[in-house]
Amino acid sequence: MKKAIATMVVVFFATFTFAQKIKEKDVPANVKTTFQAKYPTAKEVKWDKEGEAYEVSFDLDKIDNSVLMDALGNIVETEVEIDLNQLPTGILDYVKTHYPNKKAKEGAKITDAQGNVTYEVAVKGIDLIFDSTGKFIKEEKDYFKSDINADKNQFNIFITCICHFNIESSDFSCKHFRLNKRQRR
Numbered sequence: 001m002k003k004a005i006a007t008m009v010v011v012f013f014a015t016f017t018f019a020q021k022i023k024e025k026d027v028p029a030n031v032k033t034t035f036q037a038k039y040p041t042a043k044e045v046k047w048d049k050e051g052e053a054y055e056v057s058f059d060l061d062k063i064d065n066s067v068l069m070d071a072l073g074n075i076v077e078t079e080v081e082i083d084l085n086q087l088p089t090g091i092l093d094y095v096k097t098h099y100p101n102k103k104a105k106e107g108a109k110i111t112d113a114q115g116n117v118t119y120e121v122a123v124k125g126i127d128l129i130f131d132s133t134g135k136f137i138k139e140e141k142d143y144f145k146s147d148i149n150a151d152k153n154q155f156n157i158f159i160t161c162i163c164h165f166n167i168e169s170s171d172f173s174c175k176h177f178r179l180n181k182r183q184r185r
Contacts, residue, residue: 020049027054030073038075039067079110079120087119088134098136099123 024032027047031054035042042058042065049055050068053076057066064081084092084107095104108120117132129137 022047022049022054027056028071028073031069031071034069034073034075035067039065075113077110077112079108082107082109082119084121087121088130088132090134091119091121091128091130094130094134094136095121095123095128099126099128102126 024045024047035045035056039058039060042056042060045056045058047054047056053068053070055066055068057064059065066079067075068077068079069075084104086109087107091107092104095102102123105122105124107122110118110120112118118137119130119132119134121128121130125141127140129140131137
């Protein structure tokens with residue numbers, strides 16, 4: 001008997017979420033209480049859910065801030081925008097040397113729950129992370145600024161693959177994956 005092979009194209013739709021905007025009413029009371037106690041004069045407050053954590057972005061004395069908290073209201077990390085000239089010595093020189101065709105756009109001071117400080121510098125679609133002394137740690141792709149509109153926080157990934165099913169042996173295999181990102185509107 002001839003081997004019968006069925007070939008089909010399968011398209012999978014998956015929502016890939018980095019952070020999801022949420023309404024303040026959907027934030028647990030203990031998370032809101034911690035935030036309001038620590039930052040009573042915050043303005044332009046916006047909430048996001050990142051996995052199991054909650055991130056609140058806000059202005060404090062006209063300076064951009066964000067705080068990441070766990071579901072119990074414990075502060076995991078704070079981030080405060082700073083002027084580039086407030087970065088530790090050597091960071092801007094590092095950017096000029098290692099990213100000669102790119103310009104540092106903004107800086108931030110990040111403090112984790114243990115009090116450890118790192119610095120972040122945004123360079124066209126990339127965030128560069130430095131320790132408290134200005135030593136380079138790592139590079140992170142800034143998905144929000146490079147892949148999608150900064151006002152959007154979600155996009156769909158469409159996965160296309162060619163699947164082969166051998167009816168006789170019940171073998172199933174997929175090849176030729178193609179990943180397409182589309183901004184969700």
